[in-house]
Amino acid sequence: MEKIKITLKDGSIREVEKGISVYDVVKGIHSGLAKEAIAAEVDNTLTGLYDTLTKDVSLNVLKFDSEKAQDVFRHTSSHILAQAVKRLYPDAKLGIGPAIENGFYYDFDLEHRFTEEDLAKIEK
Amino acid sequence: MEKIVQEEFEINRFELPREEAIRFMEERNEPYKVELIKDLPEDAVISFYKQGDFVDLCAGPHLMNTKQVKAVKLQSIAGAYWRGSEKNKMLQRIYGTSFPKKKELDEYLALLEEAKKRDHRKLGKELGLFMLKDEGPGFPFFLPKGVELKNTLVSYWREVRKSEGYVEIETPIILNRSLWETSGHWYNYKENMYTTTIDDMDYAIKPMNCPGAMLVYQNDIHSYKEFPLRISELGRVHRHELSGALHGLMRVRAFTQDDAHIFMLPEQIKDEIKNVTRIVNKIYTTLGFKYKMELSTRPEKAIGSVEEWTEAETKLKEALEEMGVDYKINEGDGAFYGPKIDFKLEDCLGRTWQCATIQLDFQLPQLFDLSYIGADGEKHPPIVIHTVALGSLERFIGILIEHYAGRFPAWLAPVQVKVLPITDKFNEYSNEIAQKLRASGIRVETDFRNEKIGYKIREAQLEKVPYMIIIGEKEMEAQMISVRSRDAGDMGSQDLNAFISGLKTEIETKK
Numbered sequence: 001m002e003k004i005k006i007t008l009k010d011g012s013i014r015e016v017e018k019g020i021s022v023y024d025v026v027k028g029i030h031s032g033l034a035k036e037a038i039a040a041e042v043d044n045t046l047t048g049l050y051d052t053l054t055k056d057v058s059l060n061v062l063k064f065d066s067e068k069a070q071d072v073f074r075h076t077s078s079h080i081l082a083q084a085v086k087r088l089y090p091d092a093k094l095g096i097g098p099a100i101e102n103g104f105y106y107d108f109d110l111e112h113r114f115t116e117e118d119l120a121k122i123e124k
Numbered sequence: 125m126e127k128i129v130q131e132e133f134e135i136n137r138f139e140l141p142r143e144e145a146i147r148f149m150e151e152r153n154e155p156y157k158v159e160l161i162k163d164l165p166e167d168a169v170i171s172f173y174k175q176g177d178f179v180d181l182c183a184g185p186h187l188m189n190t191k192q193v194k195a196v197k198l199q200s201i202a203g204a205y206w207r208g209s210e211k212n213k214m215l216q217r218i219y220g221t222s223f224p225k226k227k228e229l230d231e232y233l234a235l236l237e238e239a240k241k242r243d244h245r246k247l248g249k250e251l252g253l254f255m256l257k258d259e260g261p262g263f264p265f266f267l268p269k270g271v272e273l274k275n276t277l278v279s280y281w282r283e284v285r286k287s288e289g290y291v292e293i294e295t296p297i298i299l300n301r302s303l304w305e306t307s308g309h310w311y312n313y314k315e316n317m318y319t320t321t322i323d324d325m326d327y328a329i330k331p332m333n334c335p336g337a338m339l340v341y342q343n344d345i346h347s348y349k350e351f352p353l354r355i356s357e358l359g360r361v362h363r364h365e366l367s368g369a370l371h372g373l374m375r376v377r378a379f380t381q382d383d384a385h386i387f388m389l390p391e392q393i394k395d396e397i398k399n400v401t402r403i404v405n406k407i408y409t410t411l412g413f414k415y416k417m418e419l420s421t422r423p424e425k426a427i428g429s430v431e432e433w434t435e436a437e438t439k440l441k442e443a444l445e446e447m448g449v450d451y452k453i454n455e456g457d458g459a460f461y462g463p464k465i466d467f468k469l470e471d472c473l474g475r476t477w478q479c480a481t482i483q484l485d486f487q488l489p490q491l492f493d494l495s496y497i498g499a500d501g502e503k504h505p506p507i508v509i510h511t512v513a514l515g516s517l518e519r520f521i522g523i524l525i526e527h528y529a530g531r532f533p534a535w536l537a538p539v540q541v542k543v544l545p546i547t548d549k550f551n552e553y554s555n556e557i558a559q560k561l562r563a564s565g566i567r568v569e570t571d572f573r574n575e576k577i578g579y580k581i582r583e584a585q586l587e588k589v590p591y592m593i594i595i596g597e598k599e600m601e602a603q604m605i606s607v608r609s610r611d612a613g614d615m616g617s618q619d620l621n622a623f624i625s626g627l628k629t630e631i632e633t634k635k
Contacts (some may be wrong), residue, residue, distance in 0.1 A: 011464055023188060036224075048137070048185035051470075075170050076135065076187040077196060077222035083126040083178035085218070094180065095156050095206060095215045102232075103221035107204055109156065110616040114216050122218070124126050 005056040016053070026061050037061050038069035046072070078106045084122050100106040106120035125196050125485070132191040133175040137184055145170040151180065151199045156206065157181045195229035196222045198342045229563035235473055242473075244525035245372040251530050252588060253521075253538070254373065262370045264518060269380065269538035272567065274521060276508075276536055280634075281382055283512065284406055290354040290384060295336025297360060302328035305334040306491055316364045333359035334485075334510060338492040341387060346496040351506070352392050354399075356384040358374030358517070373522035380517040386509040393436065394505060397443035397465070397482060400511050403481040404467055407513055410634050411524065414470045415480075417449055420457035427461055428502045429485035434485050437463050461487035471527040478577055479515040479523070531610065534590040535631040544580045548572065554595045557605060557620060564624050566631075586611065591627065 002018040006025055016025055022042065026049065027034040040047050041060040046068055053059075062069035078097035085092050085108055095107030108114075140148060142161065149157040160181060161170060173182045175190055195518060198220040206212035210527045223229040240246075248254045253270035266274060267494070298320065304310040309331060311318065318329040332596070337355060346353065369375055386396050401417075408415050419440055422433040425444070440463060444451050453467075458464055462484035469477045469608040488494070489505040498504045524532075534540050541561055545554040551572050561568045569582045569589070577594065584592050592608040599606055607615040607623060 011458055021295050029155075038187065038224075048135075049188045050137070051133070051185070059342040064228075071187055073187060073193070073224070074222060075182075075184075076190070077193050077220065079135075079173065079175060079178065079180050079182070079186070080128050080190055080193055080196070081198070081218060081220060082180060083128055084176060086178060093156055094154055095204075095217075095400075096160075097180070103199070103219060103599045105204075105217050105219045107206070107217045109213065109215050114218065119201065121216065122125060123196060123198050 004053060006053065007056075007058040009058075009060045018054055020050050021050055021052050022047060022059070025053065025059065032077070033061060033063075036063045038064055038066075039072040041068070048072070071099040074104040078104040081106045081122065082108075088122060089120075125193075125199075128176070129190050129196070131176065133178075134189055134491055135175045135186045136188075137171055137173055137175055139169055139171050140164070142168075145181070146567050148172075152179070192224060193222050193224040193584075194224055196220060197229060197233060201466060208624045213309065220354070226465050234486055235354055239473055239475075239526065242526040242529045243372075244522040247525050247530040248372070248522075251525075251538075253525065256372070256418075258461060261367055262365055262375075264373055264376055264378075270521070273524075273532070273536060273539035274517065276538075277514075277521070277524075280410075281358075281407065284403055285354075285356050285513075287383070288354070288403055290356045291351075292356050293340050295333060295340065295357060295359060298322075298329055299336060301328065301334050303339070304328045307332075307338075308336070308491065318362050318364065329362045330359070331363045333361060333362055333381060334359050334488060335606070336386065337383070337487060339383045340496065341385070342492060345385070346506070348389055348496055348498050348504075350386040351394055351496065352386055354384060356382070356387045361486055373518045373525075376516070376518055379519065382511075382512050382514045382517060384511050386511065387494075387506040388509070389440075390435070390507055393439040393484075393509075394443040394446070397510055398442060398447055400482050400509070400513075401443075401449070401465075404513050408467070408469060408480075411527070412472070413527070414439075416468045416470070416476075417444065417451040418454055418466045418468060419444065419451055420459075420464050420466065421455040422463065423456045423460060425460050426458070426515060427490075432486060433463065440465060440484070459483065461485050469523070471523060473526075477519075478522055479520060480513045481511065481515070485510050485511045530613075531588045532590075535634045537588075537590050538567065539569045539570075539587065540627065540631070541591045541593060542584045542587070543556050543570045543595065544577060544584065545569060545572065546568075546594065548574065550595045550597075550600055553600045554593075557567070557593060557595065560620060561624065565626060566624065566627060581608070581620045587623075593623075598624065 003015045004018045006014045006016055008014065022032060022040045026037045039062045039063065040049060043057045064070060064073060075098065078099065082094055082097055089110055089112060091110060093109040095109065097106030115118055144322050145161050146158055149161060164170060169599060170180050171183060173184055173186050200219045202217045221232065223232065223290055252267050253273060254267055255265045257265060290423055301310060313331060313597040317331050320327050325505055337357060358380055360378065360380050365375060365377050388396055421437050443530045463484040464481055466478055467480035469479045485508045494506055496502040496506050543558045544552045545551050558568045558570050581592060588610060590610050594608060596605040604617045605620050605623060607618050609615050
C-alpha cells in the first residue's frame, strides 16, 4: 500500500496509508482527540473529517474551541434544523442556512407562520 | 432535531454536474435552491450534503454524523427577504444555537440571559443616561446623568493622559475637500463620509481626527528636542453606517474618539509604546477590565520598506517583552500603513471588545510631508503613532453600563448620594445635608416628593445610587444621618462629616 506523509501542527510527521480519512488519522494520534474533533485544516483548507487524504499534506485538527470548528458545527446544526422542519412541514421550501456568530439560522418559505410552540416541536 | 441527532445519520458529500443538480432540486420542488445553482459560475463544483433522507446544496464542510450535535436551542423567528432584497419574497428565518455538550449550551444561555438584563439600551433608558430618537438614527442624545458619567470618565482620562505628558487640542468638525484629498479619505472613504457645501466648495464632516491633528503639527517648525510630542484630542467624528447595523451606543454614526498622536524619533518608539500601555493598563485596571494584547505585523500590501517594518515590529516586540506582557502575534494582520498593537478588553461576562489600539503610521508623515529638525540640523520625517485608549467614548460607555450592570462604583456614578426625608417635616434638614455634600464635591439628589419612605428607597435602589441618606425625627434630633449602601445594605446612624470623608476616600481611590 502506498504511504503518504502527514505533517502535524507540532511539526511531527506521521506516515499513513494513502486514501485514509482525516478522522482515522486523528484517531491514530489520540482517541480522545477524535472524540472532540469537529473538522480539520488540510494544507490550510477547512476540511471535513470524512474527507480522504491522497497526498502529503499538513494537518491541523480543529476542536470546538476554534471559531472555524464552531462554524462547521453550527452549519451542520442548520441542516438538522432544515431536516426537522421538512419532516414536520413537507411543503416548506428551503432558502439558505448558514452558521453565524454564536449560532446558525435557516430560511424557509412556508404558508404556515411559525410560532414559539412550533420551535419547541422542531427542537424535539 | 433531537430525534435526528439520536438517529445518528452519517453525513455524506456528493457532487453533481450542473444540469443534473438543477433537475435534482427541481424534482425536490426547491425553487430557491434551483435559483442558487443557476447563479453559480459555469465551472463551479456543485456539491451536496446528505444526512438520512435530507439533502442540501452546500459547499461544506460538515460534521461526520448528526449525533455530534448534542445540545440545540432554537431561539427566535424573524422575517428575512430572499437574498436580502426587499424586492423578493419575505421568508421565515429560524435562529438557533448548538453545542457539543448540554452543559455548554446551558452556560451560554445563562450568559445570554444575564447580558439581556444588562443590555445598555434597556439600562440607559431606566437610568436616564441617554436616548435614541427617530430624528437622529445613530446619533445618540446624552441626558443629564449620561453627561455626568461621560464627564467623569473624560476627566479621569484627561488626568491620566496629563500625568504621562500629553497636551490636548481641538480640531474642527468640518474641513474642506482638499484636506481629505491629501489624507486620501476623499478617494478611499467617501461612502462613509457626510459631506456638505460651503460657499460653493466641497467640505466633509470629519470621520477621523488625524488629518486635523497633522495640520496642527505642520503649524510649527519642530525640533528633535521637543520629542516625543504627545498630542491628544477628544474629537467628535461622524461615519456613515447602514441603518440596519446601528445598535444602541455600540454602533453609531457619531461618536467621540479619544485620539492621540505622538511624534517621535525612531529610538523613542519603545518608550512610547510603554507609556501608552501604562495609560491603557491604568484605566482598564481601575475599571475592573482584564485585557489581552495582540501585535499585528506587515500585510502583503503595505507601504514603507520591509526594513522599516521589521525595525518597527522589533521595537514593538521588545517593548512588550520588556514589560513582561503576554501577547499574541497576528502575522500579516497590520494595516497597510503600519504595524499595530490592539488591546482586547474582557468584560465581567467574559465578552471581548476591541477598544484601545497603538498604531504606527508610516503614511501620515508622507502624505502631510511632516518634518522636524534633527540634531544634524537637517529635516527628517518623524515617526507617528496614533493611539486611542477608550476608542469611541459612546461605545465605551455602553460597555461600562453592561460591565457594571448599571451599578457604577461611587466615583463613576452620576448620582453618588440620594437624600430621602421620611416626611416633608425633614425637608429643610435634608436640604442642609445635601448642600454640605455638594460643597464637598459629591453628586447629590434629593427626593422631596410626598411619597412613603419605602417607595422612595425602592426607587433609589432601582436607580442604583451607591448611597442613600434617610432623614427622620431621630436623625434630626441627634444631628446624625442614617445611611443605606447599595452594596452593603443598612449602615446605621453616622456622623455626616465622617460619612463625607469616608465617601471622598472611596471616590478618590476609585474603589
